[in-house]
Amino acid sequence: xxxVQRVGAFYLFAVLFVGxxxxxxxxxxxxxxxxxxxxxxxxxxxxxxxxxxxxxxxxFDIAPxxxxxxxxxxxxxxxxxxxxxxxxxxxxxxxxxIKEGQDPGYRVLFGAFDFEDNFWGAILLxxxxxxxxxxxxxxxxxxxxxxxxxxxNLYGVSILPDGSVIFTMQERGGAIVKVDACSRPLWAxxxxxxxxxSLTDQNTFWTFGGDQKAFDHLxxxxxxxxxxILKTIDMKDVRLKNADTHIFDxxxxxxxxxxxxxxxxxxxTVERAAAFPGFKAGDLLLSFRTTNLVFVLDPQSLEVKWWRxxxxxxxxxxxxxxxxxxxxxSNNERGVGKHSKIVAIDPKTYATEILLDGADYNFxxxxxxxxxxxxxxxxxxxxxxxxxxxxxxxxxxVIFDFINSYSWEHDRALRVAEARYLESDFFSLGGxxxxxx
Numbered sequence: 354x355x356x357v358q359r360v361g362a363f364y365l366f367a368v369l370f371v372g373x374x375x376x377x378x379x380x381x382x383x384x385x386x387x388x389x390x391x392x393x394x395x396x397x398x399x400x401x402x403x404x405x406x407x408x409x410x411x412x413f414d415i416a417p418x419x420x421x422x423x424x425x426x427x428x429x430x431x432x433x434x435x436x437x438x439x440x441x442x443x444x445x446x447x448x449x450x451i452k453e454g455q456d457p458g459y460r461v462l463f464g465a466f467d468f469e470d471n472f473w474g475a476i477l478l479x480x481x482x483x484x485x486x487x488x489x490x491x492x493x494x495x496x497x498x499x500x501x502x503x504x505x506n507l508y509g510v511s512i513l514p515d516g517s518v519i520f521t522m523q524e525r526g527g528a529i530v531k532v533d534a535c536s537r538p539l540w541a542x543x544x545x546x547x548x549x550x551s552l553t554d555q556n557t558f559w560t561f562g563g564d565q566k567a568f569d570h571l572x573x574x575x576x577x578x579x580x581x582i583l584k585t586i587d588m589k590d591v592r593l594k595n596a597d598t599h600i601f602d603x604x605x606x607x608x609x610x611x612x613x614x615x616x617x618x619x620x621x622t623v624e625r626a627a628a629f630p631g632f633k634a635g636d637l638l639l640s641f642r643t644t645n646l647v648f649v650l651d652p653q654s655l656e657v658k659w660w661r662x663x664x665x666x667x668x669x670x671x672x673x674x675x676x677x678x679x680x681x682x683s684n685n686e687r688g689v690g691k692h693s694k695i696v697a698i699d700p701k702t703y704a705t706e707i708l709l710d711g712a713d714y715n716f717x718x719x720x721x722x723x724x725x726x727x728x729x730x731x732x733x734x735x736x737x738x739x740x741x742x743x744x745x746x747x748x749x750x751v752i753f754d755f756i757n758s759y760s761w762e763h764d765r766a767l768r769v770a771e772a773r774y775l776e777s778d779f780f781s782l783g784g785x786x787x788x789x790x
Contacts, residue, residue, distance in 0.1 A: 416443065417472070417503050417767065420465045421759055424739045424766045427715060430754060437476060437484060441467050444767070445758045451482040452752040456729065457777040459485065462742055463510050463520075464757050464769035465503075472502040473770075475510075475518065477785075486785045489536045490520050497527030497543050507770045508721060509560060511550045516785045519558065519577070521546045524565060531580060535788035540580035546573070548616045557583060559618040559637065566611040572618060572637070574652075586652060588615075594655040600646055600662070614642040621673050628677040631700060632658060638679065640671050647671045647681060649700075664705045665696050669722045677701075680708060680726060686719040693718050695732060708732060709745065716743075727774040740766025744774070 411418040426432060432448035440446070444467050463475045471489035479485050490507060492498050502522065509529075510520040516534025529542040529550065547565040552558045556578065562571040562585070569592070574584040592601045601613070617640040626634040636658065637650045645668065648660035665683035672680050674697070683694045692711030698704070709732055711717055721737035731752065733744040744753035757767045 411503060414503065417465065417467060417759075419504065420768045421765050422738050422740050422768060423764055424741055424756055425715060425764055426756060426761075427751075427754065430751075432754070432756065433482070435482070435484070435755075437466070437487075439468050439470075439487075441469050443467070445761050448756045448758050448761065449478070449482050450751070450754040451478075451480070452750075455480040455752065459775040459777070459779065460733070460742075460744075460753065460755075461512055461773050461775060462755060462769065463490075463507060463771045464740070464742075465507070465767040466757070467759075467767060473505075473507045473522070475512075486516070486534070488518055488532065488534075490518065490530075490532065492522050492526035492528055492530055495526065495528040495530065495541055495543065498525070499527060500525045506721070506768070509546070509548050509550045510771055511552050511558060512773065512775075513552075513577070514779060514781045516780060519550045521550060521560065523547045529560065529575070529580065531577075534785050542575065542580040542582070549618055551617070551619050552577070553620040554622050554634065559620060561615050561618070565614065568612050570613065570615045572639075572652075584652070586650075586655065588613075591650065591655050591657070595657045598657050598660070600644075600648065600657070600660050609643075612643055613646075616640050616642050617670050619672060625673045625675060628675060629673065629700065638671050638673060640668055640681070642667050642669065647679070659700050661698060661700075661703065664698055665694075667719070668696075670724055672724070672726065674726050675728075678706075680724065682722045682724045684719050684722055685711070685717075692716055693722065693736070695724050695734070709734070709749075713749070714743065714745070714751070716741075721770075723771045725773060728776070729774075731774070733772055733774050735769060735771045737768055737770065740769055742769055742772040744772075 430450050432450050434446040435449045437447060457480050460478045461475055465472055466474045468474055471491055473490045475488040476484055477486040491502050493502055505522040505525050507522050512518050517531055519531045521529045524545040524547055529546050531539040533539055546560050546562050548561050550558050550560055557574050557576055560573050562573045569589040572586040573582050575582050619638045621632055621634055621636045623634045637652055640647050645666060646662050649658045651658055665681045667684040667686040668681045670682040674680050678697045678699050680695060680697045683696050685693045693716055694707055694711055695709040697706045697708050716736055718736040718738040723735040725733040730747045731744050735742050740757040742755040743751055746752050757769050759765045759767050
């Protein structure tokens with residue numbers, strides 16, 4: 354073979370090699386899945402703060418490094434160990450502070466508890482801090498599941514009066530699952546769903562479906578009893594319907610990955626509708642994290658009725674509240690300062706108020722996060738990336754502080770997903786059943 358032939362052969366090989374590389378990315382042919390797994394391992398989840406050695410410890414089940422975060426307990430606060438049974442020996446007991454003299458009621462706490470036979474779960478505390486019930490939550494047995502639970506994020510969960518729980522573990526879990534009060538499966542909706550399980554007045558819930566990094570999200574309304582999808586809204590149709598409202602096309606032509614990142618859908622209830630005269634029961638309040646956008650959508654007409662960009666940064670969890678305002682968990686990932694905030698806005702006047710400044714409470718969660726303004730006027734915060742759930746009263750005093758401690762000595766805590774305050778009569782007549790486990 355002469356020099357020209359050798360050069361030609363090398364050139365042909367190079368063309369074929371490049372072409373194969375393009376085909377791997379475009380058509381996901383071999384070894385796409387292998388390369389994707391390696392990339393996912395090296396890059397990890399954006400909420401992680403782990404090196405390669407820590408990832409290996411996590412993936413070989415030595416320590417749940419991908420789910421661990423640093424937390425500095427509040428100095429002088431009298432935290433007590435929470436005697437939660439069935440935890441793996443590698444972790445410490447959780448710690449909790451509860452101010453005495455609270456009204457009867459419950460707090461249900463969802464998070465990575467690292468039980469002996471299950472990683473994610475929920476516990477129910479009464480007003481004295483006593484454990485009244487617990488749930489074990491997993492999608493590992495789902496046919497479309499692609500990862501062990503220790504590699505996933507429980508994000509999207511709701512509890513019902515009969516003690517059943519509906520939850521999803523982002524896209525990797527492969528399904529939305531409903532379990533009864535004893536954690537036994539009732540149904541599973543197979544597919545990719547993410548971020549929210551938001552209950553409505555109509556015995557349904559809303560969630561996001563499909564690839565969470567896609568520009569045009571799918572909004573699904575699902576029946577609570579059967580797990581059947583009743584309605585689907587394609588955000589492409591919403592954009593076309595609101596062509597003169599240029600809030601969705603800010604990045605559509607720039608090829609920005611994860612360009613919108615929808616992370617919450619909340620339907621306006623009949624009870625709260627009177628406080629929002631510009632809207633009607635069933636209207637949807639949505640959050641698009643990447644563009645700092647919160648907006649209200651009529652699910653029938655697909656009309657965008659209201660929107661706002663900017664009083665929050667990389668926000669989560671906008672809520673309709675009884676005072677006629679919308680409250681938002683502002684992660685403040687890129688904003689000034691090092692703490693997150695809870696911001697309220699009046700949709701009529703656009704006037705805003707900071708309901709809680711994280712600088713006053715050592716509160717910082719740049720990703721994830723939930724909040725609840727209770728009927729008592731207290732504010733319950735889920736600071737996922739601190740492994741912390743805390744509540745302040747109307748006067749700004751901390752009345753509840755839970756740390757999902759993994760190592761108290763080294764200020765390390767396991768991730769938490771959400772906390773909800775429940776009135777003492779929340780559960781159906783007869784209360785929660787006694788479960789074998």
